[in-house]
Structure formats: structure tokens, C-alpha cells
Amino acid sequence: MEDVNHTAIVSAPPTHPIKAGIKDSFAAGLGMFPLGIAFGLLVVQSGLPWWVAPALSISGFAGSLELLLIGMMTAMTPLATVALTTLLVNFRHVFYSFTFPLHVVKSPLAKTYSMYALIDEAYAVTAASKGNWNSQRLISMQVAFQAYWVGGGLTGLAVAAVLPIRIEGLEFALCALFVTLTLDAVKSRKELPSLVLGAASYTAAVLFMPNAALFAGLVMFVFLLVARHFFFGRKTASTPTGEDHA
């Protein structure tokens, strides 16, 4: 269908940009909505107040971090650890500005929303498509994404209210999600050193600082990467292979 719109402009009436934006959102939405339901269910099961689900999806709007925060909040994790985890888990967003077509958005309010709602899926769809983006299409896609995610969370809350049984082990979905995300991050041998350094940092943190293992593990990992950059990184950074991920 999309091809028809791009090539047969003469015969077919042009698609309204809002319609096009919503259409752009469907594929990723198929994954976001069910994950949102799982998120809503987990909020109820963890014993946190129900409003935490929509509140997190509006304040953060970052799926995997929100799922992670349920457990951290239930355990009353220190705020410094929450801040560091947020910083490191969402650090990748810094690089989305390279290709994200924010320049098509003119109104300051819409621009602010577009930056706020620059989630992985929004970046991925714009990076993968050569489509001619305009403000309405981009913003309607991002609003649709947020509707799937917040709506999924609210649906999960509703399901938990109708079926108030606690399914033991459901929270393993988060472990499984991080396992798959790890596998997706390690697609070539080039990522293996980071994987090993991360695993080693966390193991050391569990052994030597068991009460703040996550915080200590993340700090140690970043420290090791900075060291790696200054000892080994400069050579690789100056070679053309540095462009692979861009």
C-alpha cells in the first residue's frame, strides 16, 4: 500500500499526513500494546498504586526502563541508583538526534513534544524509511505510539481488576526482555568485549558490594569502558570501522 502512495501520486489522491503517520505506527504498535498490558499487570501485582502505570508512561515514556523501575520502586531503591540507571539505560537516545527529522517540525510546542516522545520505535521507523516526513505525519505517529503504550498499560490495569489473581512468576517477562535485548545488542564478535566487561563488572559488584550491586556494577562498567577507550579505543576510533553503527 505504501508503495502505491509514493509512486502513483498522479492517479491516487495523496494520503492525509495524519493518516500516513498513524499507518507508520502500526508495525511497532503491535509489539508496544501487548508489552503495555504486561506493564499494567506488573504494576498491580507489585502492589504499587495503579496510577504509577500511566504516570511512568507519561513522565518517562521509555518501555524497558519503566518495567525495570517497577521492581526498583517496590524495593525502595535509593534515588541515586534510580538516576544512574535512568541515565545509563536511556543514554542511547543521545544519538538519535543524528538522523531524526526534527527539522520538519516548526511549532515550538510540537517540537518539544517530538523530542520528549523520541522513543526507540520512533527513531527506528524514521531511520528505516526514506519517506518524506512532515510535521503532522511525524507528530501523529509519535502520539499514536504513546496512545498504544499508555493504552496498553491501562488495559493491563483493567485486566488485573477483573481477574484479581496473582500469577506467580509473571514478572519474569522483564528478565526475558533484557535477555533478548542483550542478544540483539550482541550481533557480532565486536560486541563481545563489552558483554564480558559488563558481566565481569556485575559479578565483582555482587561479590564485593552486594547491597548496591546494580549501581556499583554500572559504575565499574562505565569506568572500564573509559579506560578501554584511552588505552585501546583511539586506534579503532580513527579507522573507518568506527562508522559501522552510524
Add this chain to the structure above:
Amino acid sequence: MPDTWYIVAVLAIVFSITFALRAVPFAALGPLRRSALVKQLSHWMPAGILVILACSTVKGEVLGSPEHLLPAVVAVGVTVTAHLLGGRRTLLSVGLGTFSYVLLVNLH
């Protein structure tokens, strides 16, 4: 259970840091994105951060209930196998992994 102020503080922290990470690079344009260290870190970080988060969440699941260790090991195995053999379909892998964990924990 956390009180409302703790939750509000978490929401404020998550909002400010996440928004800053998404918006500041557009405003600051050059320096941050040109920095060789920042570029290098962005390539190196995901694999390590994610493996730490995966280990940390699994540890949280097993800690305090050692009888969950075996189900967790099996479910991680199911997730990995499903993901690598099932064409990296996240929902399928997460679904199968979680299903096997729920099954094993409740059969016990």
C-alpha cells in the same frame, strides 16, 4: 511499600534525565556528538549495560527464593533458544520464556 513522595521523586528524576537525553543533543548539536569518547561509549555501552540489567533482574527473581534458581536457568535457556532459532521475534521469545517460568514455578 514506597510512599507517594518517593514515587513522585522517581517520576521527576526519570522525566528530567530522559527528556534531557532526548532534547539536549538537538540543542547542543556539535560538541557532545563529536566527542570521540561519547561516540565510542555509545557503541560499547548497550551490550554491557543490557547484560548487567539481565543479570540483575534474574538475581532479583532468585534472591530470597533459591527454589526459583532452576526455573530461572531453564527459562533463560528457553528465551535464548527461542530468540536465536525463532528469528529474533521479541514477543515470541519473551512469551515462551515467561510461560515456561510461570509453569515451572507454579508446578513446584
